[in-house]
Amino acid sequence: MKHPPALLAPLSADLALSICPDQPERCERSAYQEIRSGHSPSLGDYYRLDGDLMASTLDAFVIHETLAHIPALEHPSPRRALILGGGDGGSARELLRHRSIEHILIAELDPAVVAHVRQHLPHLPDGAFDDPRVELRYGDAARTLAALTSEPPTAAAFDLILFDLCAVDNPACAHLHTEDFFRACAAQLAPQGCLHVQLGSPFFHGPQIAATWRALNQVFPDCRPALISLPLYGGPWLLASAGPARPQPDLNPLNQLGQRLAQGLDAPHALRYYSPAVHQAARALPPYVLQHLTPYAPL
Structure with missing residues (x-):
């Protein structure tokens, strides 16, 4: 053929x-x-x-597992989550493994993406869009976030906000990685909540990473980078969680993460990338990655 x-x-x-x-x-x-x-x-x-x-479908588990489980397992008990983007349902699928999750709001720009994935790539969401805990709202994520300010504070507070978006330099997403937008996100976080942002490739996107990292540190007192390897995006890929002051990572030893994984997730044995060891290892960054971050905030 x-x-x-x-x-x-x-x-x-x-x-x-x-x-x-x-x-x-x-x-x-x-x-x-x-x-x-x-x-x-x-x-x-x-x-x-x-x-x-x-x-x-053959490597999406890498980004969706790490994007969801790194912040969710560092949170005491996440109940409400906001996914910015997320039109393929993969991040929602992973968050739904957490038994504590009660509600996930997906703020997706384009309803055609959800429809296309439902029809042609149903293994990505794996039924997530049909789960009663999942709500879809279409339109620009910044407008969706702004609309939440008119809702009761208890309903608008999120334990997790995941950035499952296209590249930062894409015109549809550039305004979602600014200091102003991060401040808007911070206003919607519950007291122990955090954001989890994709910074990009440390090899290809150095200036973009530095700018986003600097903006995060202007808003949040606790920012933690994590490095994973994602074949589809060219290899090394940098993430960052950001929120109020939290216990340092060394207070979450492997056995504690393993215990939370076993007790708090459905089918933890089905995970293919995330593990407590990977969680901790992702926090260790090589010098060429650190050079994009340390001028703006010490690690």
Whole structure:
């Protein structure tokens, strides 16, 4: 069988990941963006937004498990979560493993993304959109967040806010990584709540990482980076949790994280990337990564 020509998904301004799908991609144009999905032997089913790879079924567990479980297991008992973006349902799927979770609000810009994933990549959400604890609100995430200020404070307080968005330099998301927006998020956090943000590739996105890290530290007294490895995004990928002052990471030893994992999650044995050891190891950063962060806040 002859494959379609190789497709290029950008990793940086001068570098791209080459994909050879085993069949032509599905394509649709929504009011906001071009949505494409396809299949390759190495990625499984994948989808792209305006050319950028968002997730694939064979490695999505890496970002969704770490994005959800690192902050959730550092929180005493997360009940309410806000996911900014999250249109493929993967982060919601992972948060729903936590027995303490009562409500997840997904603030997704584009209803066409959810519909496309439901039809063509149902393994990503794995039923998350149909869980009664999950609520979908469509539109710009900043407007969704602003609308929450008119709701009762107890209803608008979130234990976790996850940034499951496209790249920071994408015009649809750039305004969601500023100091002003982080302050708006802070106003919606419960007393022990935290944000978990994707900073980007420390190899390709150094200035972007530095700017976002600096903005986080202007708003939150406790910011903690974490480094994971994500094949779809080109390798090393940096995350950051941010919130009020919290116990230092060394107060969460491996056995404590393991105990919380075993007691607080459904089917913890099904996790494929996250583990207590990975949780702790992700906090150790090599010098080339630290150089993007330490000028703005000591670690």
